[in-house]
Amino acid sequence: MDKAQLMKGILEGCILKIIDQEETYGYEIVTRLQDYGFTDAKEGTLYPLLLRLEKKKLIQGVFKESPLGPKRKYYTLTQDGEMYVSRFYQVWKEVEASVESIFGGR
Amino acid sequence: MIRKNNLEILKEENVDRIANMGGEMWDQLAPVFRYLSISMISEFEIESIKKDLIGMAEEAELQHISLEEKLGIPAKEFCEDLIQSVRRDGGGKSKAGEICMVFLSSVVRTLTFFWVLDNVFFGEPGRINLFSIWFAVILGAIDVGALVALKFAFDRRKRGMIEVGGLVLILICFFYGGIRNSFIVISRGWNLFLGMILIAATVLTYGIQRWYWNRQSQKYEWK
Numbered sequence: 335m336d337k338a339q340l341m342k343g344i345l346e347g348c349i350l351k352i353i354d355q356e357e358t359y360g361y362e363i364v365t366r367l368q369d370y371g372f373t374d375a376k377e378g379t380l381y382p383l384l385l386r387l388e389k390k391k392l393i394q395g396v397f398k399e400s401p402l403g404p405k406r407k408y409y410t411l412t413q414d415g416e417m418y419v420s421r422f423y424q425v426w427k428e429v430e431a432s433v434e435s436i437f438g439g440r
Numbered sequence: 441m442i443r444k445n446n447l448e449i450l451k452e453e454n455v456d457r458i459a460n461m462g463g464e465m466w467d468q469l470a471p472v473f474r475y476l477s478i479s480m481i482s483e484f485e486i487e488s489i490k491k492d493l494i495g496m497a498e499e500a501e502l503q504h505i506s507l508e509e510k511l512g513i514p515a516k517e518f519c520e521d522l523i524q525s526v527r528r529d530g531g532g533k534s535k536a537g538e539i540c541m542v543f544l545s546s547v548v549r550t551l552t553f554f555w556v557l558d559n560v561f562f563g564e565p566g567r568i569n570l571f572s573i574w575f576a577v578i579l580g581a582i583d584v585g586a587l588v589a590l591k592f593a594f595d596r597r598k599r600g601m602i603e604v605g606g607l608v609l610i611l612i613c614f615f616y617g618g619i620r621n622s623f624i625v626i627s628r629g630w631n632l633f634l635g636m637i638l639i640a641a642t643v644l645t646y647g648i649q650r651w652y653w654n655r656q657s658q659k660y661e662w663k
Contacts, residue, residue, distance in 0.1 A: 361499070364512075376512025377496065382525035385489070388661065389529055395661040404498035407661070
């Protein structure tokens with residue numbers, strides 16, 4: 335079972351939801367994803383997704399001073415991002431219900 | 441006063457931060473940068489990505505871990521995924537235009553330089569040195585080569601050495617080469633007209649580049 339293919343579409347929605355909860359940065363997003371069970375999430379796999387979300391104007395990145403020293407990019411959700419998150423969750427519930435009804439009927 | 445465009449400002453910022461980086465971390469980062477630089481994605485996007493990666497590398501240094509440990513995946517895999525992702529989102533479309541812009545700008549600037557040298561400093565108005573044209577094209581090609589494969593563009597010392605070496609070579613060719621023998625002689629009127637065209641073209645290409653890079657910078661959170 336190729337988990338990566340399944341994860342591709344889901345990860346963007348989950349990243350946006352994490353950013354929606356509070357302003358955050360790459361490493362923290364990875365840690366939160368891993369805490370939620372996405373153990374394969376790494377900063378290297380996350381970065382291209384964050385870049386894409388920024389280009390789509392769903393998130394906005396701003397460089398700020400960090401306690402560690404070098405400036406860090408902090409992300410917040412845009413208005414388009416907020417709409418995307420609610421729509422994502424709606425679609426997810428629909429898909430989940432459909433899959434459940436197929437497997438539940440086994 | 442010639443003001444820097446946003447691409448030049450971002451490049452300088454990246455070079456300054458790299459200069460403060462440890463050698464070991466730079467050795468890990470350099471291949472990633474090289475890989476990005478020879479990919480056909482927009483120049484501003486490359487510099488913007490480099491800024492983010494430099495930040496990750498600086499954090500990795502403070503955490504005493506390698507860049508690959510920070511990324512969590514091999515650097516090559518990271519680069520391939522990143523470039524694929526950027527190109528899928530249309531990130532490579534403007535590269536050809538950028539290369540043409542750099543080439544033309546370099547050729548025009550060099551031709552103007554030689555025209556001014558011949559007419560103002562050497563008092564040889566009306567004589568177009570064919571070497572100047574050849575040299576301008578060569579320098580334009582070098583600038584394009586530097587854009588496409590920036591091996592030394594972010595290593596200040598090497599870049600400085602190459603620039604000084606190039607300047608010395610240019611001066612040697614200019615003063616001692618026997619190549620300054622092929623001329624086209626034109627009338628005074630045409631010579632002035634040519635000079636005006638070249639100066640106007642230099643100003644125009646400077647303005648176009650500045651406008652283009654500043655416009656590109658609006659797509660990215662680079663400050």
